Amino acid sequence: xxxxxxISLGISEDDLLNCTQxxxxxxxxxxxxxxxxxxxxxxxxxxxxxxTQDGILQMSDxxxxxxxxxxxxxxEVACPSGVNYGHILEQAKEAISxxxxxxxxxxxxxxxxxxxxxxxxxxxxxxxxxxxxYQKSGLQKIVRKSGILKVMPWHMDTFExxxxxxxxxxxxxxxxxxxxLKEHSKEKPLIAFFTGCIQDAMFxxxxxxxxxxLKASGYPVVVPDGQTCCGAIHAHAxxxxxxxxxxxxxxxxxxxxxxxxxxxxQGGCGAMMKExxxxxxxxxxxxxxxxxxxxxxxxxxxxLALVDxxxxxxxxxxxxxxxxxxxxxxxxxxxxxxxQLIHSIxxxxxxxxxxxxxxxxxxxxxxxxxxxxxxxxLDAKMLDVQATNATTVVTANPGCLLQMRIGIKRAGLEGKxxxxxxxxxxxxxxxxxxxxx
Amino acid sequence: xxxxxxRKKLMEVVGPSWFLDKPHELVAYSYDATPMYQxxxxxxxxxxxxxxxxxxxxxxxxxxxxxxxxGAATNLSGGxxxxxxxxxxxxxxxxxxxxxxxxxxxxxxxxxxxxxxLHQAVEKLGLFYPPDPGSMKTSTLGGNxxxxxxxxxxxxxxxxxxxxxxxxxxxxxxxxxxxGGKLAKDVAGYDLTKLLIGSEGTLxxxxxxxxxxxxxxxxxxxxxxxxxxxxxxxxxxxxxIANRRxxxxxxxxxxxxIRVVEDYAKIGLPVEAVAxxxxxxxxxxxxxxxxxxxxxxxxxxxxxxEVKIAKDEAEGEQLMLARRTALTALARLKPTxxxxxxxxxxxxxxxxxDHINKTAKKNNIQxxxxxxxxxxxxxxxxxxxxxxxxxxxxxxxxxxxxxxxTIELGGTITxxxxxxxxxxxxxxxxxxxxxxxxxxxxKKAFDPENLLNPGKLFTETTRPRRVIQK
Numbered sequence: 001x002x003x004x005x006x007i008s009l010g011i012s013e014d015d016l017l018n019c020t021q022x023x024x025x026x027x028x029x030x031x032x033x034x035x036x037x038x039x040x041x042x043x044x045x046x047x048x049x050x051x052t053q054d055g056i057l058q059m060s061d062x063x064x065x066x067x068x069x070x071x072x073x074x075x076e077v078a079c080p081s082g083v084n085y086g087h088i089l090e091q092a093k094e095a096i097s098x099x100x101x102x103x104x105x106x107x108x109x110x111x112x113x114x115x116x117x118x119x120x121x122x123x124x125x126x127x128x129x130x131x132x133x134y135q136k137s138g139l140q141k142i143v144r145k146s147g148i149l150k151v152m153p154w155h156m157d158t159f160e161x162x163x164x165x166x167x168x169x170x171x172x173x174x175x176x177x178x179x180x181l182k183e184h185s186k187e188k189p190l191i192a193f194f195t196g197c198i199q200d201a202m203f204x205x206x207x208x209x210x211x212x213x214l215k216a217s218g219y220p221v222v223v224p225d226g227q228t229c230c231g232a233i234h235a236h237a238x239x240x241x242x243x244x245x246x247x248x249x250x251x252x253x254x255x256x257x258x259x260x261x262x263x264x265x266q267g268g269c270g271a272m273m274k275e276x277x278x279x280x281x282x283x284x285x286x287x288x289x290x291x292x293x294x295x296x297x298x299x300x301x302x303x304l305a306l307v308d309x310x311x312x313x314x315x316x317x318x319x320x321x322x323x324x325x326x327x328x329x330x331x332x333x334x335x336x337x338x339x340q341l342i343h344s345i346x347x348x349x350x351x352x353x354x355x356x357x358x359x360x361x362x363x364x365x366x367x368x369x370x371x372x373x374x375x376x377x378l379d380a381k382m383l384d385v386q387a388t389n390a391t392t393v394v395t396a397n398p399g400c401l402l403q404m405r406i407g408i409k410r411a412g413l414e415g416k417x418x419x420x421x422x423x424x425x426x427x428x429x430x431x432x433x434x435x436x437x
Numbered sequence: 438x439x440x441x442x443x444r445k446k447l448m449e450v451v452g453p454s455w456f457l458d459k460p461h462e463l464v465a466y467s468y469d470a471t472p473m474y475q476x477x478x479x480x481x482x483x484x485x486x487x488x489x490x491x492x493x494x495x496x497x498x499x500x501x502x503x504x505x506x507x508g509a510a511t512n513l514s515g516g517x518x519x520x521x522x523x524x525x526x527x528x529x530x531x532x533x534x535x536x537x538x539x540x541x542x543x544x545x546x547x548x549x550x551x552x553x554x555l556h557q558a559v560e561k562l563g564l565f566y567p568p569d570p571g572s573m574k575t576s577t578l579g580g581n582x583x584x585x586x587x588x589x590x591x592x593x594x595x596x597x598x599x600x601x602x603x604x605x606x607x608x609x610x611x612x613x614x615x616x617g618g619k620l621a622k623d624v625a626g627y628d629l630t631k632l633l634i635g636s637e638g639t640l641x642x643x644x645x646x647x648x649x650x651x652x653x654x655x656x657x658x659x660x661x662x663x664x665x666x667x668x669x670x671x672x673x674x675x676x677x678i679a680n681r682r683x684x685x686x687x688x689x690x691x692x693x694x695i696r697v698v699e700d701y702a703k704i705g706l707p708v709e710a711v712a713x714x715x716x717x718x719x720x721x722x723x724x725x726x727x728x729x730x731x732x733x734x735x736x737x738x739x740x741x742x743e744v745k746i747a748k749d750e751a752e753g754e755q756l757m758l759a760r761r762t763a764l765t766a767l768a769r770l771k772p773t774x775x776x777x778x779x780x781x782x783x784x785x786x787x788x789x790x791d792h793i794n795k796t797a798k799k800n801n802i803q804x805x806x807x808x809x810x811x812x813x814x815x816x817x818x819x820x821x822x823x824x825x826x827x828x829x830x831x832x833x834x835x836x837x838x839x840x841x842x843t844i845e846l847g848g849t850i851t852x853x854x855x856x857x858x859x860x861x862x863x864x865x866x867x868x869x870x871x872x873x874x875x876x877x878x879x880k881k882a883f884d885p886e887n888l889l890n891p892g893k894l895f896t897e898t899t900r901p902r903r904v905i906q907k
Binding site (some may be wrong): 014017018020021022023024026036038039044047048051056057062067080082099228272317 | 443457459460461462464465466467468469470471472483510511527529530532541549551553572574575710766769770773823831832
C-alpha cells in the first residue's frame with residue numbers, strides 16, 4: 001500500500017456496497033475458470049474497485065485485474081443482489097483511462113481505431129476495399145507464403161487466416177424511406193437496419209442476408225444514412241465521452257427516419273445501444289430521447305421470432321449447435337429465440353452445447369489484448385463444441401464468429417466444422433432467393 | 438510484507454505465479470461473504486498438492502507465521518478473514534474429483550472441488566450426495582467440511598458431517614494425517630474425522646476427503662401451504678413429523694419475507710399469508726405421492742388457507758423458487774444484509790419467530806425470517822446499512838436478545854454457518870466456561886503455537902448477557 005494520493009473512481013458508494021461478497025458470480029466467470037485467483041473474478045474486482053475508491057489502492061494497482069475481465073457480464077445475470085457490474089466496470093475504466101499515459105504505439109492504435117476509423121462509415125468502406133484488393137489481387141497468397149505474418153505483432157497471422165472473404169466494394173442498400181416503403185409500413189412496422197461499422201466492412205454479406213430475411217418476412221426495410229459506430233468499443237475502453245457522442249448521432253438518425261424498430265445483427269452493438277438510456281441518464285437534453293431510442297432497438301433474432309409466419313425454409317441435414325453471444329444473452333436476455341429459429345429449419349438436428357452461455361474469449365478486442373487467456377478459454381470451448389458432434393456452430397455476433405473460426409482452426413477441425421452467423425444459416429435455408437435492390 | 442527470505446522459500450514451493458503479495462492481491466484475500474469484516478493478509482499461496490501444503494505449513498511453523506486456510510470464502514461467520522494478517526492458503530487449485538467408488542459408494546475429492554460439481558458428477562451415475570448448502574454452486578467441499586455446512590435437505594438426510602468418512606489433513610507442524618476410511622464402522626480411537634469437521638480451519642488443513650454417497654432417489658415432488666398464523670404453520674410442521682413423515686425439505690418463510698419476495702419476483706404469493714411452508718419429498722413414486730398427500734392434508738387440518746401440490750418436478754421447482762429467491766430479494770432492499778442462523782428444537786419455532794418479530798419491532802429494525810422449519814434452523818435476516826452507526830448498535834442489541842432467547846429455548850447460536858469471528862462472542866453462552874476450556878485444550882493439542890486461523894472461535898471478550906439464563 002502506498003501513500004500516494006489516489007483519485008476516486010467516481011463510482012457511487014451504493015453501487016459498490018450492493019455486492020454482498022456472496023460469491024455467486026464465481027462459477028460463471030470465465031477468467032476465474034482459467035485462473036482460480038480471487039483477483040480474476042467479479043467479487044474480487046469489485047473489492048478492488050471499492051478499495052481504490054476508499055484510497056487503499058491506486059488505479060495502477062487494479063488495472064491489470066480489470067483488464068483481464070472479458071466484460072461478458074454473465075456475473076450480472078447470476079448476481080442475487082443485482083449489482084450493475086458492467087456499468088461499474090465501465091466507470092472504473094473511464095477513470096483509469098483518463099489517468100493513464102498510454103505508450104505511443106497504444107496511443108496511436110486507440111486513436112486510429114476509435115477516432116479515425118470506426119465512427120466513419122466511408123473510411124470503413126475503404127478498409128474493406130483494401131482488404132478486398134488484398135484478398136483478390138494475389139497479394140494474400142504472396143504474403144501468406146512469405147511468412148511475414150508470423151513476425152507481425154498482435155497475432156496477426158491468426159486473424160488474417162480467418163478473415164471472411166469480403167464482398168465487392170460498392171454494394172448499396174436502400175437508404176431512404178421511399179413512398180413505397182411508406183405505404184408498406186402502414187400494415188407492417190417499418191424497420192431501420194443498423195449495419196454496424198465492423199460488421200458492414202467485414203461481413204457485408206451477413207448484412208445483405210439480414211435484409212433478405214426481413215424482406216422475406218414481409219417487413220419494409222430501410223438502411224438510413226447518418227448511422228455510425230454504436231460506441232461499444234469506446235465505452236469498454238473507458239472512452240465514455242466518445243461513446244456518448246456516437247450514441248447521440250445514432251439517436252438523431254433514428255428520430256429522423258421515424259422507423260418503428262432499429263434492427264441489428266450483432267449481439268455486442270445491440271447491447272450497447274439498448275443501454276444508451278444508462279449512458280445518457282445524467283444528460284437532461286438526451287435522457288428522454290435515449291429512453292425512446294432504446295425501446296426500438298431489437299436484435300434480428302427478436303424480430304424474426306415475432307413474425308407470425310417465417311419464410312419457407314428448405315431442409316439442412318446437419319448437426320448444429322449454438323454459441324451464445326454474451327451481450328445478446330446477458331445484457332439483452334435473448335436466449336430462446338435463436339434456438340427456436342434454428343429449430344425452424346427442417347432437417348436440422350440441434351444439439352445444445354454444455355457451455356453455450358459462457359464467453360468464447362473473443363470479447364471485443366480481448367483476443368488481441370489478452371491473446372493467451374483468450375485462446376485458453378477458446379480451447380476449452382472447442383472441446384465442448386466437439387462433444388456435440390456438430391458440423392455447424394452458429395453464432396450471433398461478428399466477434400464470436402471470428403473467434404469460433406480461430407477455434408476450429410486451432411482444434412484442427414477445418415473442413416469438418418464450420419462457423420456461421422445465424423442470419424447466414426437462415427438465408428442459406430431460404431427456399432426462394434430474395435432480391436434486395 | 439513477509440521477509441524476502443520467506444517469500445523466496447514459499448515461491449520455491451508453489452512456483453512464483455502462485456505466490457501473491459501485490460497490494461491488489463492482498464485486498465482480494467481480505468474478506469469473505471460475511472459483511473463488515475475485512476483485514477489484509479501478508480501473502481497468499483495457492484498450492485497444488487498436499488505435499489506443497491505440508492511444505493508451506495512447515496515454513497510457516499519455522500517462521501511463526503499465522504496461516505488461514507481458504508476455499509471459496511462463501512462462509513457467513515468471518516471464518517476466512519485473516520484478522521491477524523499472516524499467510525492465506527487458497528485451496529482452489531486442488532480442485533480434482535479423484536474417484537467415485539461405485540462398490541463402496543464413496544467419492545474422494547480434493548478440498549477445492551466445488552460442491553455442486555460433485556452433485557452433478559455422482560447424479561450422472563445414479564448416486565446422491567445430499568448436503569446442499571445455499572452456496573453450493575460456489576462453495577468447495579473442503580470449505581463445507583471445515584465449516585460443518587448444512588443445507589435444505591438436512592431434515593431427512595443430515596448435513597455435511599454425516600457424509601465425511603475419511604480425511605487427509607496437514608497439521609500445524611506440517612505433518613500429514615489420515616483419518617477414517619471407506620468404512621461404515623470404525624472405532625479405532627478418538628473420531629478425528631468428526632473432530633476436524635466444523636473445526637473452521639483452526640486444527641488442521643483438509644487436503645483430501647472421502648464422502649459417503651447414497652443411491653439417487655427415483656423422483657421428488659413439492660407441496661406448498663399458506664397459513665394465516667405462525668402457530669398453525671408450526672403446528673403443521675410438528676404434526677407432519679409426528680405422523681412419521683420426514684420430508685426431504687421443509688422450508689418456511691415469514692410474512693416479511695413473503696412480501697419482499699412477491700414484490701421482487703411477482704410469482705403470485707399471497708401477501709396476506711403470515712407464513713408459508715414449502716415442502717418436498719423424494720423416493721419411489723408411490724411413497725412420494727402418499728407422503729405428499731398426507732402432508733397436504735395435515736396442513737389443511739391445521740388451517741392452511743391454501744395448499745398447492747405440484748403436478749410434476751418442473752412445477753415443483755417453480756414452487757420452490759419462492760424460497761430460493763428469498764435471500765436474493767432481501768439482499769436487494771438495503772446495502773447491508775446480515776444473515777443469521779439461530780437454531781432451536783423444531784417444536785420451538787413459533788416461539789422463536791414470535792420473539793424475533795417483537796425484538797425487531799422494539800429495536801426499530803427490519804428483520805425478515807425464513808429457513809429450515811423441519812430442523813429448527815432459522816435465518817433471521819436483518820436488512821440494514823453498515824454506515825448507519827446508530828442503527829448498527831440497535832441491530833447488535835437485537836441479536837443479543839435473539840440469541841439469549843434461542844439458548845433459553847434449548848437452541849444454539851449457529852446451526853450451519855459456524856462461529857468464526859462473527860459469533861465468537863456468543864460461544865460461551867452456548868457451551869459455558871467449561872466447554873470453552875475444553876475446546877481451547879483441544880486447540881492446544883493440535884496447534885500449540887496458535888498458528889492456524891487465529892482469532893476464530895475463541896475471544897477475550899465474550900458478549901455480556903442481558904438476561905441471566907434460568
